[in-house]
Amino acid sequence: MDQSLKVVELPQSLCNGMSRACRAVLFKILYIWRSIKVPRYGLRRIAGVGLVELMIAMALAMVLMLGIIQVYIPSLKTNDVNRGVSQVQEKARYLTQILAKDIRMAGYSGCMTRADIEVDNVLNHAGSAAWEYENDLYSILVNGTLPTGGAGIPNLNSLLASDATPTDGNSLLLFSSAIGDAISLLPPKQGANLTVSDNGDTSRACSGGGNSIGGFCIGDIVMLADCSKAKIFQATNVNIVASNVRIEHAASGTPGNSTTSWGDNTGDLYSGDSELIRKTTLTYFVANNVDGVSSLFRKSDNDTALELASNVYSFRTLYGVDTVGQKQVTVYQDEASVSNWDDVISVRIELLIGSDETGLLDEPQRFSLNFGNQAEAAMADTRYYQMVRSTVVLRNRTF
Numbered sequence: 001m002d003q004s005l006k007v008v009e010l011p012q013s014l015c016n017g018m019s020r021a022c023r024a025v026l027f028k029i030l031y032i033w034r035s036i037k038v039p040r041y042g043l044r045r046i047a048g049v050g051l052v053e054l055m056i057a058m059a060l061a062m063v064l065m066l067g068i069i070q071v072y073i074p075s076l077k078t079n080d081v082n083r084g085v086s087q088v089q090e091k092a093r094y095l096t097q098i099l100a101k102d103i104r105m106a107g108y109s110g111c112m113t114r115a116d117i118e119v120d121n122v123l124n125h126a127g128s129a130a131w132e133y134e135n136d137l138y139s140i141l142v143n144g145t146l147p148t149g150g151a152g153i154p155n156l157n158s159l160l161a162s163d164a165t166p167t168d169g170n171s172l173l174l175f176s177s178a179i180g181d182a183i184s185l186l187p188p189k190q191g192a193n194l195t196v197s198d199n200g201d202t203s204r205a206c207s208g209g210g211n212s213i214g215g216f217c218i219g220d221i222v223m224l225a226d227c228s229k230a231k232i233f234q235a236t237n238v239n240i241v242a243s244n245v246r247i248e249h250a251a252s253g254t255p256g257n258s259t260t261s262w263g264d265n266t267g268d269l270y271s272g273d274s275e276l277i278r279k280t281t282l283t284y285f286v287a288n289n290v291d292g293v294s295s296l297f298r299k300s301d302n303d304t305a306l307e308l309a310s311n312v313y314s315f316r317t318l319y320g321v322d323t324v325g326q327k328q329v330t331v332y333q334d335e336a337s338v339s340n341w342d343d344v345i346s347v348r349i350e351l352l353i354g355s356d357e358t359g360l361l362d363e364p365q366r367f368s369l370n371f372g373n374q375a376e377a378a379m380a381d382t383r384y385y386q387m388v389r390s391t392v393v394l395r396n397r398t399f
Helices: 022-034 051-104
Strands: 118-121 137-141 146-149 153-155 171-184 194-199 220-225 227-234 235-243 244-248 276-290 292-298 306-310 312-321 331-333 344-354 386-391
Touching: 051 171, 051 292, 051 306, 051 344, 051 386, 137 312, 146 220, 171 312, 220 235, 276 312, 312 386
Parallel strands: 118 227
Antiparallel strands: 137 171, 146 153, 171 276, 194 244, 220 227, 220 276, 235 244, 276 292, 292 306, 292 312, 312 331, 312 344, 344 386
């Protein structure tokens, strides 16, 4: 046996009967076992983590988590507020742009203003506010019932009968507006032969099917105007004749035309500045949508009113009036104070828009509505609100 091995005493009972070789193997096993280094503090000290250490670790973890939460929650709140601000600003840009675009064209009648030319409406309008075109611009402050018509007053009750009910305390704005660019009339400039150059515009889908021809569709309401007179009619057929666009005005269609023969079918009875302009009657108002959320609606002619944006809680207007006949604003008046809508030069709009989510702010905001003429009051909830104001000059009222 190797003399370098440490001698280990074995019980006599274990050694009895064992061969010398077996005892040598056993000695080697015992030598290897004794040579393993064991820390002097013993195996019991490395068996696991004690309860005290575990409690200390949990307390430190909780402190760390509280710190993370204190940083995360304000960041989350800030993110929610920023999202609400972005929502409101996006709605504000969209609404002010579309309102400005429409209002700017209110009453546009070619080279002269509506007040300066004679307009003959040959539509079968039968008192319908959508097709009367007697009001280039008209507005009321909604308060209970809508007007049913009268001298210079459109029948708004009938016009909006199938739409959402306008909310009291908001402006309702109705006006006739031009759509797109005016197109010059080609000779012979007679009532029976309305022909314009084909500009190749087939981009618009027509409500009766197919696409526009030269920018016109069957059923369009059109104004023919020069610098001295104008007619409003419905296009009952649009086709290509000799590479140009011909627009017909029969009695068919809705509303159709009450007069199809204009009695001016000989000679060039319309001046060299004659234009064809597509027209529409637009109505803006605030009402609750199907979900009960206050929204701004836009109605075109007799079509169903479309919701432009939700969470619009106030829509008010003021009107810049020319009281001295110099085609400049001398005073801003509300709906009830305007005595002659033909004297309106500009429209000032005010919108109160809220975020989609509530609970963004710690306390409700406060606003003074109606251009500061109402007492400041707190909002009903803690969503983010923004007051938006803009002034739009009517295109053909300042020259």
